Amino acid sequence: MTITQKSVAEGLFTWPADPSSPPRLIGSECADCGLVSFPAAPDCVRCASTESKERLLSDHGTLWTYTTQNFRPPSPPYDGPVAFEPYTVGYIELPGELLVEARLTEPDPDRLRIGQDMRLTLVPYTVLDDGTEVMTFAFAPADFVAVEEETS
Amino acid sequence: MTEAVIIGVGLHPFGRFAGKPALDMGADAVRLAMADAGVNWPQIQGGYIGSYEVANPDAIVGRLGLTGVPLRGVFNGCATAGTAIALAARAIETGEHDLTIAIGLDKHPRGAFAADPSVAGIPSWYGQTGLFLTTHFFGMKINRYMHDHGISHETLARVASKNFRNAAGNEKAWRRTPLSPEEVLASPVLNYPLRQFMYCGPNEGAAAVVMCRADQAHKYTSTPVRVRATALRSRRLGAFEVQSPSFPVGEPVESPTVDAFRAAYELAGIGPEDVDVAQLQDTDAGSEIIHMAESGLCKDGEQERLIAEGATEIGGRLPVNTDGGLLGNGEPIGASGLRQIHEIVLQLRGTAGTRQIPGTPRVGFTHLYGAPGASAVTILST
Ligand SMILES: [Zn+2]
Numbered sequence A: 001m002t003i004t005q006k007s008v009a010e011g012l013f014t015w016p017a018d019p020s021s022p023p024r025l026i027g028s029e030c031a032d033c034g035l036v037s038f039p040a041a042p043d044c045v046r047c048a049s050t051e052s053k054e055r056l057l058s059d060h061g062t063l064w065t066y067t068t069q070n071f072r073p074p075s076p077p078y079d080g081p082v083a084f085e086p087y088t089v090g091y092i093e094l095p096g097e098l099l100v101e102a103r104l105t106e107p108d109p110d111r112l113r114i115g116q117d118m119r120l121t122l123v124p125y126t127v128l129d130d131g132t133e134v135m136t137f138a139f140a141p142a143d144f145v146a147v148e149e150e151t152s
Numbered sequence B: 001m002t003e004a005v006i007i008g009v010g011l012h013p014f015g016r017f018a019g020k021p022a023l024d025m026g027a028d029a030v031r032l033a034m035a036d037a038g039v040n041w042p043q044i045q046g047g048y049i050g051s052y053e054v055a056n057p058d059a060i061v062g063r064l065g066l067t068g069v070p071l072r073g074v075f076n077g078c079a080t081a082g083t084a085i086a087l088a089a090r091a092i093e094t095g096e097h098d099l100t101i102a103i104g105l106d107k108h109p110r111g112a113f114a115a116d117p118s119v120a121g122i123p124s125w126y127g128q129t130g131l132f133l134t135t136h137f138f139g140m141k142i143n144r145y146m147h148d149h150g151i152s153h154e155t156l157a158r159v160a161s162k163n164f165r166n167a168a169g170n171e172k173a174w175r176r177t178p179l180s181p182e183e184v185l186a187s188p189v190l191n192y193p194l195r196q197f198m199y200c201g202p203n204e205g206a207a208a209v210v211m212c213r214a215d216q217a218h219k220y221t222s223t224p225v226r227v228r229a230t231a232l233r234s235r236r237l238g239a240f241e242v243q244s245p246s247f248p249v250g251e252p253v254e255s256p257t258v259d260a261f262r263a264a265y266e267l268a269g270i271g272p273e274d275v276d277v278a279q280l281q282d283t284d285a286g287s288e289i290i291h292m293a294e295s296g297l298c299k300d301g302e303q304e305r306l307i308a309e310g311a312t313e314i315g316g317r318l319p320v321n322t323d324g325g326l327l328g329n330g331e332p333i334g335a336s337g338l339r340q341i342h343e344i345v346l347q348l349r350g351t352a353g354t355r356q357i358p359g360t361p362r363v364g365f366t367h368l369y370g371a372p373g374a375s376a377v378t379i380l381s382t
Helices: A142-151 B022-037 B057-064 B080-093 B124-128 B134-149 B153-168 B181-186 B214-219 B256-268 B285-294 B303-309 B325-329 B333-349
Strands: A005-007 A026-030 A052-056 A060-069 A087-094 A098-104 A117-127 A133-141 B004-015 B046-050 B071-074 B099-107 B189-191 B204-213 B225-234 B246-248 B277-279 B363-370 B374-381
Touching: A060 A098, A060 B134, A060 B189, A087 B134, A098 A117, A117 A142, A133 A142, B004 B022, B004 B080, B004 B214, B004 B333, B022 B057, B022 B099, B022 B204, B046 B057, B046 B080, B046 B333, B057 B071, B057 B099, B071 B080, B080 B099, B080 B204, B080 B225, B080 B333, B080 B363, B080 B374, B099 B333, B134 B189, B134 B285, B153 B181, B153 B285, B153 B303, B153 B325, B204 B214, B204 B333, B225 B256, B225 B333, B256 B285, B256 B363, B256 B374, B277 B333, B285 B303, B285 B363, B325 B333, B333 B363, B333 B374
Parallel strands: A005 A133, A098 A133, B046 B071, B046 B099, B277 B363
Antiparallel strands: A026 A052, A060 A087, A060 A117, A087 A098, A098 B246, A117 A133, B004 B204, B004 B225, B099 B204, B225 B374, B363 B374
């Protein structure tokens, strides 16, 4: 049985997922001053230009900081599973681009450290009643992703 | 330009008051402030009133008197009360009014704040996937700060323990059970490295501050407290702020708290070295530690030693959050900053009772910080 998946939002990351190329976050770049934004923004908060172009962001970065989420967030807006599993979030520095906030795939804070290499991946953060997985972006420790890819 | 001075403060207790509307708590706080100042409601010429939950907080005139007084509602996130007092002071400084009032009141339901991300200009996926929590920011900011500046988990616990101890001596505080640093460290992690007893909670309460022209203060009080400066700043591009799906790389940009304190010190002609007692936004124990440096009270990393030495205790050389802060009092958003003002006024008058800091304090400040990156500072002196 194939699992149906859908993206949590249009224009957030490359979708549908392409097995031959890793996912990328879709940002934007100011046509006038070059400021990189995520999510993609039509207006520039540095120079107030209204001209921008799409830019696929780096799928690698380093962990700048992190924390855990040990209680279920207020719902709405959160629409994750009722059976709550703690998760972690952090900011990943994409060199020369920006720092982006994201879920992390490693739930144990003791196995995370500031400065470690991280790689973009997509994860199902919830499953709908009909079995459809709702996908969002997350960052995984780079060494972990590499191991997973070798064995798959 | 004339100067505004505080002649009366009033505080309704902070906590949970089932069946008591926020407007009634606000009216109680106003009556206490008016009694403290020795004025009646018809004498009040104008005011600013802040609330998050009450859509028309100026309906308070229905409890106090329909005198036709101009009352303006203000809301500015966690900086609401800082905005109310700044505008009430400004009305005196510019000569619009001789006698004004700042009022704050709120009544939040239990639990963490829930909101639609779109009201903060953020797309819905940010909330759906569990990123739209202010507590994440506080956990991530102190985690990075501890890494960069050598702050320990024990120091986080000492801050929380100190504020609960101070609240235990404050009959109007909410959380009045003292907790040892060990008990704080034994509470469950909510957002690593922050634990349950390192966070403040939304609750209920009200506060009010009556101000007049400095040259008329003698009519009301022998102990006026001068409003030396008020400053409000929002975030600049590149600063790491609450509810930011991303922010630019490059040289770190200072927070609005640093910017607001710089402006306030300059306006007041007062430096951090002159400050005798401080009220810092302690949404969590980490925030108090970071704000100590952002306010100029110490350098980054010095908090580890200062807090271990007891410098920020009531008897220390740099008392912080003598009334228990947000950790001990909780946060009714509209009232929180006026509760801070109330405490500094008592300290500068020398009437803070068992919480009174030693010596003759002359200068104190209050500070608020909140989403989406706004900071309000008030500097007071005798
Ligand atoms: Zn630009």
